[in-house]
Amino acid sequence: MITLYGISASRAFRCLWMLEELGIDYRREPLDYRDQDALNDPAYRALNPNGRIPTLVDGDYVLWESMAINLYLARRYGQATGLWPDDEQAEGLAWQWSFWIMTEVEHPLLSVLMHRRVLPAEKRDPQRAARNQGLLRQPLGVLDQALRGRDWLLHDRFTVADLNLASVLGWARPARLSLRDWPALDAWLKRCLERPARRRAQID
Numbered sequence: 001m002i003t004l005y006g007i008s009a010s011r012a013f014r015c016l017w018m019l020e021e022l023g024i025d026y027r028r029e030p031l032d033y034r035d036q037d038a039l040n041d042p043a044y045r046a047l048n049p050n051g052r053i054p055t056l057v058d059g060d061y062v063l064w065e066s067m068a069i070n071l072y073l074a075r076r077y078g079q080a081t082g083l084w085p086d087d088e089q090a091e092g093l094a095w096q097w098s099f100w101i102m103t104e105v106e107h108p109l110l111s112v113l114m115h116r117r118v119l120p121a122e123k124r125d126p127q128r129a130a131r132n133q134g135l136l137r138q139p140l141g142v143l144d145q146a147l148r149g150r151d152w153l154l155h156d157r158f159t160v161a162d163l164n165l166a167s168v169l170g171w172a173r174p175a176r177l178s179l180r181d182w183p184a185l186d187a188w189l190k191r192c193l194e195r196p197a198r199r200r201a202q203i204d
């Protein structure tokens, strides 16, 4: 049995989206990142010593870090659905883009989201949001360039690489970050976000 710990209004959403794309049976433990008691429960800490979500349990195998969970799930269960790339070089690109989104994009984009939308009004810092929006210009240009003339990042189909990137870039809209300057990226993101599995993963 596969169990995924986390609510969809968190980074666990990426893994729920992957599980829905795969169409495999899984159970969800709706652990909330604000519930410090539950995160610090020794039984949960034994699974994830970071005390964070998401955590995946597949039989007696335990994995944390959202991107690692998705790469594992796609490799183990996603060959038939085409979510896993066809060859080692395409696999390398899936890892490349997954590390890239976490190191170049996730932090500044989350900061824009927090300071424009999520934090209570008195805690928002518009200058911080603007600064981080500025930091995103370069990496968003890189992705836009890579997507010009193509529908998907790898091969001719939606793969784990698209899912991992789109699950982070999906914050752009709630963060009120216009993607007008990057039309290939904008069109690709819409294609990804329209997928029925993404809608199904939006549970809470």
Ligand SMILES: N[C@@H](CCC(=O)N[C@@H](CS)C(=O)NCC(=O)O)C(=O)O
Pocket: 010, 011, 012, 033, 034, 039, 051, 052, 053, 054, 064, 065, 066, 067
């Ligand atoms: N790099 C980790 C980050 C996990 C993470 O920070 N999760 C947040 C929720 S989105 C959390 O559990 N926060 C609880 C806390 O920090 O106490 C991943 O991608 O899985």
